[in-house]
Amino acid sequence: MSKLEQHTGTRLTRRALIAGAGGAALAAPVLAQELGRMIDLGLPGGPSLRPLTPAFPGKGEMIVQRIRPPLLETPMEVFSQGTITPNDRMFVRWNWDMPTAVNAAEHRVAVGGAVKQPVSLTLDDIAAAGEHVEVVAINQCAGNGRGLSNPRVTGTQWGNGAMGCAKWTGVRLKDVLAKAGVAGGATRVRFAGLDVPLTDGAPQFIKSIPLDIAMRDDVLVAWAMNGEALPLMHGFPLRIVVPGWFSTYWVKMLSTIEVLTGADDSYYVAKSYRIPAAPITPDDKDFPTVEITTMPPRAFITSHADGAAVALGKPLVLEGIGMGGDAALERVDLVGDGWAIPCELGPDEGPYAFRRWQVTLPQVAGNLEKIGVRAANVTGAVQPDALNWNPSGYARNVIERITLVAQ
């Protein structure tokens, strides 16, 4: 029996084991029958209902995509409540099983590879490595919204709730690297966490970023999320934060930092988490790919769901959130068939944060068919009208459309 079979055999009868700050493990079962009411994610290509449950330790009500390892999605209503996603509502994603306990006192981060002097750092060493820095940044899975792809694509069928925005606190990665000293010829910096594959011979989840990105002033080795120690599910005791980049690079439970001198040929960089180098159609087979890196702009209507009723003849206030991706949000427009109305932007909490928008329509004259919001960032990137379809549904940023029914 493989390790995977051993685990899945007990999957529904054992707990998703989550600890709070400090990292001690809990073990009480989340059973399939405990999962609460169902929510419809509106996925066009397959079963669309998912359980909604508050049963995961340390979590508020979350959409269950998978029990173990946990894949939990944030309900869209959370994004109507503010620009910061509370820790207990942040989506959760683990590629392999997550460790259920971490001993902070014994935890070490090994910094090695192309360095002058390999070092093994305690949490205190990391905290003392440099200035403490805070950055508000969106954590978004590269596959966020892929369940909405049409034609359907493979992978977790996320709605748009595999994203959230938090304030992250830590030290600069470059200050941690300086503890070892980056050697000449360095090209990339690779990260590994404490999680290991369930199946023998399967690749470990390791990811690398180019050296110039690693040296940015806002790329962190973070220990806090919204002012609290990272919850175990979100990578206690340390995770990488790369503002503006998809969170596949934000390695959790950081245990190894490795400076590379060549290309990274590891599975999750060279083979997976890649998008077509140029647009393709669903029929295309062999096409060149590039790795997923930065996030494009996106915006969402959070005040109204698809199909919601609005009052005929009355003014209508629409609200939501937008993001610039890897650069500050510049504008959000409400768009329909051949028209666009600029929205007012709320307070600016930094280029990598969610930003609220609002627009008032003076009078609802009839149904609002297939309206959406279109974000643009300061580099000129604008959300497209058509889906950038790719086989894994990565980097979705097509304008999301809803219809409001006048009554």
Ligand SMILES: Nc1nc2c(c(=O)[nH]1)N[C@H]1C(S)=C(S)[C@@H](COP(=O)(O)O)O[C@H]1N2
């Ligand atoms: N150690 C480790 N880090 C990881 C992963 C993982 O499987 N293991 N998954 C990555 C992916 S694909 C995503 S989308 C984010 C999710 O972060 P969150 O669970 O804190 O929301 O973690 C990233 N970091």
Ligand SMILES: [Mo]
């Ligand atoms: Mo992800």
